[in-house]
Amino acid sequence: MMRTRPLKVALLGCGVVGSEVARIMTTHADDLAARIGAPVELAGIAVRRPDRVREGVPAELVTTDATALVKRGDIDVVIEVIGGIEPARGLITTAFEHGASVVSANKALVAADGAALHAAAEANGADLYYEAAVAGAIPLVRPLRESLAGDKVNRVLGIVNGTTNFILDKMDSTGAGYSEALDEATALGYAEADPTADVEGFDAAAKAAILAGIAFHTRVTIDDVHREGLTEVTAADMASAKRMGCTVKLLAICERAADGASVTARVHPAMIPLTHPLASVREAYNAVFIEADAAGQLMFYGPGAGGSPTASAVLGDLVAVCRNKLAGATGPGESAYTALPVSPMGEVITRYHISLDVADKPGVLAQVATVFAEHGVSIDTVRQQGKDGEASLVVVTHRAADAALSSTVGALRELDTVRGVASIMRVEGE
Amino acid sequence: MMRTRPLKVALLGCGVVGSEVARIMTTHADDLAARIGAPVELAGIAVRRPDRVREGVPAELVTTDATALVKRGDIDVVIEVIGGIEPARGLITTAFEHGASVVSANKALVAADGAALHAAAEANGADLYYEAAVAGAIPLVRPLRESLAGDKVNRVLGIVNGTTNFILDKMDSTGAGYSEALDEATALGYAEADPTADVEGFDAAAKAAILAGIAFHTRVTIDDVHREGLTEVTAADMASAKRMGCTVKLLAICERAADGASVTARVHPAMIPLTHPLASVREAYNAVFIEADAAGQLMFYGPGAGGSPTASAVLGDLVAVCRNKLAGATGPGESAYTALPVSPMGEVITRYHISLDVADKPGVLAQVATVFAEHGVSIDTVRQQGKDGEASLVVVTHRAADAALSSTVGALRELDTVRGVASIMRVEGE
Structure with a gap:
């Protein structure tokens, strides 16, 4: 069943993650071939500073011309572990245009421009996989x-x-x-x-x-x-x-x-x-x-990070993308059909823990409670602590909209009896 | 992009898991269609006792003739949630022969006969997926x-x-x-x-x-x-x-x-x-x-179990298998290329916690320790407790082969001073 002509892989970037990818591709070549159904060959490694390439990385594969590597025409898969927006984005787009699929660990780029990248992949019948972009080795x-x-x-x-x-x-x-x-x-x-x-x-x-x-x-x-x-x-x-x-x-x-x-x-x-x-x-x-x-x-x-764990995720994607190539298919692309709007933070509903420095005199709690009530934020618990004429008040609210809480805090700051808002923290996972 | 001719699904079994699969396929049909790229239609539900079919399951789809359903010729995917070896195995094999891919939750069958099922799937260019067979909803x-x-x-x-x-x-x-x-x-x-x-x-x-x-x-x-x-x-x-x-x-x-x-x-x-x-x-x-x-x-x-969680795993597989069908491809099949032998329990190396009831007299610990040493099992810690003329001895070993531990325990039972082996438990995860 094994195809003998190897799939060719270009590696862009050879830092902590890239050098580990190169190492595993070399030392575990037989396992990768068995799992893919064809051998995979590291065809070139693009780096910015060839003098800094780590030991064990095949020197004869190293180039500083990433664009030329991606444009060679015989590359089946490009692994991008450079990070950042450019030149990564341009190189990935070029890779798609030249028929390669892409495995990326680049969270910044995918989070900034994932839709355009997915569209470019789809237009060229290529895959874009990025398991390594989120939480390293953890399959997510x-x-x-x-x-x-x-x-x-x-x-x-x-x-x-x-x-x-x-x-x-x-x-x-x-x-x-x-x-x-x-x-x-x-x-x-x-x-x-x-x-x-x-x-x-x-x-x-x-x-x-x-x-x-x-x-x-x-x-x-x-x-x-x-x-x-x-x-x-x-x-x-x-x-x-x-x-x-x-x-x-x-x-x-x-x-x-x-x-x-x-x-x-x-x-x-x-x-x-x-x-x-x-x-x-x-x-x-x-x-x-x-x-x-x-x-x-x-x-x-x-x-969630580190050279080896991230490389594990990259190589899992490499196997999948290579298998898709051999089958003449692509994996799941962007799925954005719900087109749900993203609401602003003000509409988030959660609970809050607010710590106030207040004057240590009667009536403060009543004043503070009134402000919460006026803004529609319901109080769950209050704890008062006096210390040297000053006092602190810790308020934990029921669930409320973030905007309502912000208005509440704004109004609290206006109170003469509130000396300061020491901290505001949301309470989650209950 | 959406294909309008639906993919047809036969459901075998309609108990706790099956009825939940049927429910979600009906209530979330639009989501499934968007994620697959084509609508999916529940074409038939085979049950043994139609009088026991749960509320909400479309009665017009129910049949007692699972074989006829699988042989209909227009079924793209068979979901098997019957469990046990037969008739599940025969039905799955028939499904493959009629060109259907199979999603199964059947751990007993896959664990008994996975290789033959995978071979049948491959021979017919079909998929066999079984995420639900291990740990319910947990993707594993x-x-x-x-x-x-x-x-x-x-x-x-x-x-x-x-x-x-x-x-x-x-x-x-x-x-x-x-x-x-x-x-x-x-x-x-x-x-x-x-x-x-x-x-x-x-x-x-x-x-x-x-x-x-x-x-x-x-x-x-x-x-x-x-x-x-x-x-x-x-x-x-x-x-x-x-x-x-x-x-x-x-x-x-x-x-x-x-x-x-x-x-x-x-x-x-x-x-x-x-x-x-x-x-x-x-x-x-x-x-x-x-x-x-x-x-x-x-x-x-x-x-790890329950109708809804298991149904979640089944439907995840259904989406994958349907996508593969549309692409004219199959997902990863059996990967058994290492062909590593499975060693017997005697060769397992681990630690042991052994509790012995012994006579409360001098020299017992020395006797017991000698037996461990003679069998090459090294002791990590020993705890002695006396109670009413009897005593208990708790021995925790270093890592040793299971066979060596078994021989040790056999020899301990022969000692006059050992009244009984109260418990043997392995210690893992250290």
């Missing part, structure tokens, strides 16, 4: 696109950034503040020198856009995703969470509205109960919790 | 067959039977004995009137065979799986596990031998550390832990 894109294709997904709740989970886990377990935990993450290699993409939630927001699009069969780009990072999470927030029987996680949350007519996607720190399966996800691990009509609650857990 | 077959197709799986460790997990969870949380916990499971509908298939491990063994075959690309049938049920697990075992910082779970364990030249598959109760992610899987939930070379450690968690 394929289960959502295929395993749950006969079900209706209502909610995706995930820890999809390992760096921030490491930081929050440290804060939770040691009582450290944000800066201290970030320093430890940097020292251990979990955070990059410039941690902005992780700690400000950009990385998680790109993944949320991709997950929401696939889960709800609609188009969601990173611009549709409400994004808050974790730089303002304090040791006091973590302590408040513990008093509530919760911990704080940076969550990517994609939801179908109760009436089914719209969806939302957001990334922000949130308190979740310690009994929720996501609460026990430690260190830099990722996990995604999915709620579907028929399937119920599913969770997928594993390493 | 597809992630193993496809997402991890570029990786090397070394170990699968799973809780794949909800009934037994419910029983063990009750025993763990309430201190109840096996019979009491089984009674509760029966009362709550988690255990069937005849619980043999669950509590004796037959159900889990079928799933272990399927998982091992896919994970290691080799043929494993249920006869290759070493099987022990949980009927002999006692409250004392559970208490011993707690003292070790463990709990007891009925595990399906599929392993590649250290030298890579063989595999093993087994189902038995085992102690696992409370820190292992599988330890916190409660009630009737299932979870499967996978270790792969590149991906690292992954876990998949969700409801």
Whole structure:
């Protein structure tokens, strides 16, 4: 049954992930051939700086001319692990035009421009696969696109950034503040020198856009995703969470509205109960919790980043794309038929934990409660703590629209008796 | 893009799962059509007892002649949710011969005769999909067959039977004995009137065979799986596990031998550390832990049984199989190219927790230790407890071959000072 003419693969990028892809393609060539039904050959590796190519990568395959490699005309599959928007987008488009299918690990690009890429793939009868773009080795894109294709997904709740989970886990377990935990993450290699993409939630927001699009069969780009990072999470927030029987996680949350007519996607720190399966996800691990009509609650857990895990996802896609090539078929493309609008953050319905610094005198609680009532936000519990003439008031609300909560907080700030709003955090996963 | 001629589906069996499949196919017809690219039509439903067909199932589609339905000649896909070996096997084979692809939830049949079914599918250019056969709604077959197709799986460790997990969870949380916990499971509908298939491990063994075959690309049938049920697990075992910082779970364990030249598959109760992610899987939930070379450690968690979850898996497969039909292609078939032999239980290497009732006199420990040493089983820890002239000795070993442990236990039973072997339990997941 085995075809003897090899499928030719071009690898764009040879950093942590790319070099691992090249290594496995070389050392496990026989296994890949058996699983695909034809041998696969690494035909070229495009890099920006050939002097930096890692040991073990076949030097004779290395080129700096990625465009020429993609245009060679004999390439069956292009693996793109460069990251970022350009030149990745141009190279992928060129690959499709030259008849190649594409396996990409590029969350930023797919989240920004997935629809156009899918259209280019379809126009050329090619595949675009990107399991590695979301949560590294954890199979998520394929289960959502295929395993749950006969079900209706209502909610995706995930820890999809390992760096921030490491930081929050440290804060939770040691009582450290944000800066201290970030320093430890940097020292251990979990955070990059410039941690902005992780700690400000950009990385998680790109993944949320991709997950929401696939889960709800609609188009969601990173611009549709409400994004808050974790730089303002304090040791006091973590302590408040513990008093509530919760911990704080940076969550990517994609939801179908109760009436089914719209969806939302957001990334922000949130308190979740310690009994929720996501609460026990430690260190830099990722996990995604999915709620579907028929399937119920599913969770997928594993390493969310790193060279080897990401390479595992890339190679799984490579096998699928090569099998499709041999069969003269393509896998599932973009599924955006529901065309559901993405609602703004103001329409998200959830619960809130609000910590206020207030004057320690009679009547403050009544004033605060009145403001909540005037804005239609119902209070679940209030806890008052006095300290040295000042007092703090912790309010946990029932479910309310984010816009109503924002107005409430705005009005609270106007009160003379409210000295400051120490923190606002959403409560999820209950 | 939408084809208007519908794909025709025959449903064999209309119990808990089948009626839910029929319901979703009817109520979500538009979604299924959009995701497949063509409408799907339920063309017939074969049942044994038409008087028992549930409300909501279209009566005009019901027939008692499953063979005639499968032979009609216009059926594109047969969904088999009858269970058991015959008549399911004959009907599936007939379906292939008449050009239909098959989606099955039948773990017993796939575990007994998967190779022949795959061959029949391939000979007729048809698909055989069975995501629902293992762990209900949890995507496992597809992630193993496809997402991890570029990786090397070394170990699968799973809780794949909800009934037994419910029983063990009750025993763990309430201190109840096996019979009491089984009674509760029966009362709550988690255990069937005849619980043999669950509590004796037959159900889990079928799933272990399927998982091992896919994970290691080799043929494993249920006869290759070493099987022990949980009927002999006692409250004392559970208490011993707690003292070790463990709990007891009925595990399906599929392993590649250290030298890579063989595999093993087994189902038995085992102690696992409370820190292992599988330890916190409660009630009737299932979870499967996978270790792969590149991906690292992954876990998949969700409801392992029930009408809706199983229907979700069936319909995911239906979408895939219909898409393949439209593309004139087939999905991945059997992958058994490694042809690795399945080693017997005696060659499994693991740790053991052995509880002995011994005479309370000097020299007993020395005698016992000598027996372990003579059989090449190294002792990790020993705990002695005296009670009323009798004593108990709890021995935890280092890793040893199962055959060596069996010989050790045989020799221990010969000792005059050993009054009985109270329990032997393997220790896993460390």
